[in-house]
Amino acid sequence: MLGRLNHVALAVPDLVAAVAAYRDTLGARVGEPQALPEHGVTVVFVDVGNTKIELLEPLGETSPIAAFLEKNPSGGMHHLCYEVDDILAARDHLKSSGARVLGDGNPKIGAHGKPVLFLHPKDFFGTLVELEQA
């Protein structure tokens, strides 16, 4: 069921500084910031060849990463996103295995314009897992 790692999302308090660290210090290929107000983040994609790192900065009053940054003011690893072929089949398998799907259990359209679900971190040893229909 589980496909490739689509991205690793890192929450950062200062996107300009994070871009400088990844582009200049680490020498990575870093894109332009994209404001996604409907998702409550501004995102920068770092292309590392085989997958993407997403640097996320809160945008707006109800950002989904605001609480994480309150607990981790320096930033940190926020979630891992894996691709699946069929998100509804994946959801049904996960629920039948006892894993908790966040929200109302129905896929939403994620930041890449594709259906996504998030799984409860307590069911995956402290890691927030996103599934995206590739």
Next chain:
Amino acid sequence: MLGRLNHVALAVPDLVAAVAAYRDTLGARVGEPQALPEHGVTVVFVDVGNTKIELLEPLGETSPIAAFLEKNPSGGMHHLCYEVDDILAARDHLKSSGARVLGDGNPKIGAHGKPVLFLHPKDFFGTLVELEQA
């Protein structure tokens, strides 16, 4: 400088339960546990096609992930490992950019038998970064 994402390391308190979650609940390809006493961990590789997830459980009295699991008893994302072509050139560039290399600044032989360095998480927004000479 920065190459592909070699792996994402997840620290877990119970490797048997984590293997079950990744293999049975998520349907991932999961390898056999490998005890690496010289690195203080038992590791299971999860092959997700484009990169690897490494599930790490502490092994022995001086495990490098013991303190992390004391702070995060359920487990969590521990570090990201990127590949570089030349680890000494990477180190020199990082140091000249003001980034802090952990330990004595010299590469050690990592869990894959290749030279590795770790960078201070405070310089990378709360993410512990490992570099491995590919």
